[in-house]
Amino acid sequence: MTRTVPAPEPNVETQPFWDAAAQGKLLIRRCNACGEPHYYPRALCPFCLSADTRWEEAGGTGAIYSLSTMRRGKDAPYTLAYVVLDEGPAVLTNIDADPDDVAIGQRVRVGFVATEGGPPVPMFVPISVSG
Amino acid sequence: MTIRNKAFIAGAWEHPTRLAPDKTTPQLHAECAAGVLADAGLSLTDVDGYFCAGDAPGFGGLSMIDYLGLQVRHVDSTDTGGSSYILHVSHAAQAIAAGHCSVALITLAGRPRSEPFRGMRMNAPETPFEHWVGATTHNSYGMCAARHMHEHGTTPEQLAWIKVAASTHAQHNEHAMLRDVVSVEDVLASPMISDPLRRLDCCVVSDGGGALLVVAPEIAKSLKRPLVAVRGAGEAVKGPRGGMNLDLTTSAAAVSGPAAFAEAGVSPADIQYASIYDSFTITVLIQLEDLGFCAKGAGGRFVADRNLISGVGALPFNTDGGGLCNSHPTNRGGITKVIEAVRQLRGEAHPAVQVPNCGLAVATGIGGALGQRHGAATLILERQ
Numbered sequence: 001m002t003r004t005v006p007a008p009e010p011n012v013e014t015q016p017f018w019d020a021a022a023q024g025k026l027l028i029r030r031c032n033a034c035g036e037p038h039y040y041p042r043a044l045c046p047f048c049l050s051a052d053t054r055w056e057e058a059g060g061t062g063a064i065y066s067l068s069t070m071r072r073g074k075d076a077p078y079t080l081a082y083v084v085l086d087e088g089p090a091v092l093t094n095i096d097a098d099p100d101d102v103a104i105g106q107r108v109r110v111g112f113v114a115t116e117g118g119p120p121v122p123m124f125v126p127i128s129v130s131g
Numbered sequence: 132m133t134i135r136n137k138a139f140i141a142g143a144w145e146h147p148t149r150l151a152p153d154k155t156t157p158q159l160h161a162e163c164a165a166g167v168l169a170d171a172g173l174s175l176t177d178v179d180g181y182f183c184a185g186d187a188p189g190f191g192g193l194s195m196i197d198y199l200g201l202q203v204r205h206v207d208s209t210d211t212g213g214s215s216y217i218l219h220v221s222h223a224a225q226a227i228a229a230g231h232c233s234v235a236l237i238t239l240a241g242r243p244r245s246e247p248f249r250g251m252r253m254n255a256p257e258t259p260f261e262h263w264v265g266a267t268t269h270n271s272y273g274m275c276a277a278r279h280m281h282e283h284g285t286t287p288e289q290l291a292w293i294k295v296a297a298s299t300h301a302q303h304n305e306h307a308m309l310r311d312v313v314s315v316e317d318v319l320a321s322p323m324i325s326d327p328l329r330r331l332d333c334c335v336v337s338d339g340g341g342a343l344l345v346v347a348p349e350i351a352k353s354l355k356r357p358l359v360a361v362r363g364a365g366e367a368v369k370g371p372r373g374g375m376n377l378d379l380t381t382s383a384a385a386v387s388g389p390a391a392f393a394e395a396g397v398s399p400a401d402i403q404y405a406s407i408y409d410s411f412t413i414t415v416l417i418q419l420e421d422l423g424f425c426a427k428g429a430g431g432r433f434v435a436d437r438n439l440i441s442g443v444g445a446l447p448f449n450t451d452g453g454g455l456c457n458s459h460p461t462n463r464g465g466i467t468k469v470i471e472a473v474r475q476l477r478g479e480a481h482p483a484v485q486v487p488n489c490g491l492a493v494a495t496g497i498g499g500a501l502g503q504r505h506g507a508a509t510l511i512l513e514r515q
Contacts, residue, residue: 008259018259038373040260046373066281066379066502068273070265071323080270080325082377089374092261092503099326104281121263 003075007118013043016055018119026058026110026122028089039089058085060110061127065090069099083108083124096123133394138224139351140359140512142171142344143473145451145466147306149458151338152245156188156461157198159240159340164199167342172354173234178344180205180232182223184215186241186461195238205232211368211506212498213408215239216343216466218508221364223345233347240340241461261503268410268462269333271502273325276413278379280327282428285416287327289431291318293412294331294455296439301452303481308335309456332412334454334464341466343473357477362397362491363511365390370504381421382497383507388422395511397491399423402511404475404486405446406468408496409453415439418495419446422509441484450475450484465496469510476514490514 010018020027029041033050044051067081079095079102095102096113107127112120144166151159160183168174181203187195191208205226211218216239223235253262279285295315301307313331321330351358367386371377392398399422409415416430424446425433438444451457451471454464472492474480480489492512499505 003265006263008263009253010259013256014259036373036375038375040257040374042256042373047375065377066274066278068270068277068325068328070267070270070325072269072325075265078265080264080266080274082274082371082379084374084377090371090377091374092264092266092371094264104277115263 003078005113005115005121007115008121010119014041017041021112021119021122024112026060027055028058028085028087029053030056037088039085039091058087061086062108064095064102064104064106064108066104067095067102091122094123096125102126132228134221134224134228134364135362135394136360137228137348138345138361139348140220140343140361140469140473141346141351141354141356142167142173142342143470144170145341145458145470146240146339146460148339149306149308149337150244151242156241157195159242160187160195160238161199163238163240163340163342164236167236167344171344171356173344175200177234178236179203180223180226180235182207182219182235182237184208184210184239186239186463203232205235211508213410213463213465214496214498214506214508215463217469217494217496217510218366218506220343220345220361220469220510221366221508224361224364227345227347233350235345237343237345237466238340239460239463239466242338243336243462244338266500266503268500269325269328271500272411272413273328274502275379275417276327279413279417282380283431285431287319288315289435290332290412290416291315292434292437293409293415293439294318296437297409297449297453297455299440300450300484301456303483304452304457307452307457308337309452328411328413334410334459335456336462337458337460339458339460341460341470343466343469358515359473359476360513360515361510362513363391363393363395364509365394366506366508368504368506379502380417381427382417382501383505384418384495384497384509385421387507387509388495391509391511397511401491402446402493403489404450404472404492405448406472406492406494407448408464408468409449409455410459410464410497412455414497414501418497422493422495441486447484447486450480463498465498465508468494468496472512476512
């Protein structure tokens with residue numbers, strides 16, 4: 001990642017997500033009432049508004065739904081993307097790879113990238129054919 | 132209750148400036164207010180309702196109402212980004228139909244070329260998860276274009292036709308920032324900004340503003356201006372909803388558009404002129420599909436068939452040059468969409484782009500970020 005990544009600001013609703021990120025784990029949130037998973041995580045389920053929700057560790061793999069590589073500005077190039085996790089939720093993220101080697105539909109795996117003085121953030125890298 | 136024929140747009144005014152280093156933003160709002168009152172033939176004391184959005188300096192409508200010297204009995208500062216002002220016309224018509232005001236003033240103004248960008252809202256719930264990804268409007272809409280190309284085979288050449296149509300119209304607008312007619316080849320030769328969107332797929336950045344007056348029927352009929360009725364309206368907000376409802380190829384206009392057509396009792400085939408929010412070429416293409424001017428996935432062919440060019444195609448659009456060539460004041464293009472639709476319905480568009488006997492028009496817009504969360508608003512307007 002050539003770009004310096006600004007630090008996210010954890011809050012009381014999402015602190016466990018960032019604590020897990022520091023240990024290399026990607027958490028999503030799942031509702032015990034309706035069963036739906038979601039990301040970004042909320043205390044109350046965005047499908048039924050139940051407060052009975054729990055943290056769940058995601059497998060960390062998924063596929064690129066769409067992407068766009070910024071070609072202008074001091075941070076360019078970097079690739080903005082949605083990755084749909086195998087558990088279902090889509091994650092707005094960056095693909096930390098050569099922009100010419102990424103495409104919609106590609107399988108990717110999470111990796112955590114250091115930020116400026118905050119917890120690391122989940123970005124994704126392509127899963128190699130052999131891996 | 133319907134708003135159909137309960138309110139009329141009696142004033143529509145676009146500020147001629149595109150660069151205003153020597154004025155303040157409140158001053159531009161006031162100049163727009165003065166301009167629209169003169170256009171309608173009304174005065175400051177006639178205004179009893181005020182509508183503004185996030186571009187208005189200060190606290191909701193409070194600062195601007197006091198600055199402008201208004202005395203109102205209805206206020207609405209709903210902010211759905213650039214679509215706000217299209218939505219405001221609908222809300223104003225509702226307020227007028229309910230008797231809560233009779234002359235509603237809507238203003239927009241700002242100076243993105245002359246003032247530093249104020250930045251995103253850091254207290255939004257998504258901010259800790261999204262602010263570090265480097266999202267701008269360009270790559271947010273770029274993801275929508277990339278997905279549309281992936282699902283439907285849409286091409287950069289097809290998107291370029293939207294800019295070609297806008298530039299064909301802008302050549303006649305003395306205030307337009309970009310008046311040179313461009314070709315598909317010109318668009319494809321412009322620098323890549325964020326894949327697959329190139330510089331000429333993007334709207335301009337302009338200082339400026341605009342204003343509208345929405346009034347009760349008896350007031351509209353007492354004025355000397357042509358009658359432009361609000362015939363139908365719709366609005367919607369869409370986001371990825373926990374990442375489970377992500378769909379970048381369909382906008383909230385798929386809800387606001389059909390709602391507006393249903394209230395108006397007309398179909399897309401009846402529309403003679405369309406103002407379509409054009410922050411980027413892809414924004415236009417997705418709305419054309421969502422409003423039903425063509426099937427989902429057929430937008431590329433629709434625009435490449437020159438349908439958007441006035442005097443040539445079936446659906447003349449953005450005859451002022453739109454955001455792509457004319458103006459995109461304070462990065463919010465909703466109000467200029469309504470203004471050009473009113474010009475067309477009054478027969479006051481430039482003669483080279485005026486739709487003959489234009490009786491029915493649509494103005495539709497997207498605000499926020501199409502790739503993340505956005506609002507849509509659609510208006511059906513009728514000359515009476």
